[in-house]
Amino acid sequence: METKVIDLLKKRRSIYAIGKNVTLSDEEIVTLIKGAVKESPTSFNSQTSRVVILFGDAHNKLWDITEKQLRNEVPTEEAFQSTKAKLDSFRAGYGTILLFEDQDVVRGLQEQFSLYADNFPVWSEQGSGIASMNIWAALTENNIGASLQHYNPLIDEDVQKEWDIPSNWLLRGQMPFGSIEDVPGEKSYIDDEGRFLVFK
Ligand SMILES: Cc1cc2nc3c(=O)[nH]c(=O)nc-3n(C[C@H](O)[C@H](O)[C@H](O)COP(=O)(O)O)c2cc1C
DSSP states (O other), X not given: OOOHHHXXXXXXOBOOSEESXXXXXXXXXXXXXXXXXXXXXXXXXXXXXXXXXXXXXXXXXXXXHHHHHHHHHOSSHHHHHXXXXXXXXXXXXXXXEEXXXXXXXXXXXXXXXXXXXXXXXXXXXXXHHHHHHHHHHHHHHTTEEEOOBOOTTTTHHHXXXXXXXXXXXXXXXXXXXXXXXXXXXXXXXXXXXXXXXXOO
């Protein structure tokens, strides 16, 4: 039995201690992300995922935008300091991947296949999840750590303005990535019993 895929999935973790010591070139990282997204399955092969890859100043800008928005949301200065520390840990990374879903495509599918109208938004979300996971795995294979963040919809408007993002692209997640500077603690698992049923 081959377990290379499972081994890679096991290796993938949420890596919060990320740095800038990445050995891959920006072009290689872009190639990896493109490959991971293009090979991700989507309902009706609708390929709804859209991706923005931020390096350098653009990466910093994203976390500045997030900090600015959160400053208005967090009730006390003390609470903001812990939020800021978290944002600084993302800023310490090498880049950030923004994951969007194209709502024009989703709406078009709803009109074209009205029988499944309710399903297309759900399938779009699933497609985003699959694309995120495949990017995460491809980065992991190359010893790049990442985590998945959700500061949308708080940052949507600023992000759209900053990078002239089409208004039909809906932000679904942010994946800061970088060199792995510290490994996470051991992961716990719920019991298999009651989780998996096998019949013959
Ligand atoms: C759909 C989804 C949403 C998540 N959202 C966040 C998030 O907003 N912030 C965060 O720090 N981690 C987020 N995570 C990471 C999970 O907390 C993490 O995957 C889980 O605790 C298991 O840890 P592991 O990734 O190290 O295996 C998300 C994961 C998934 C799959």
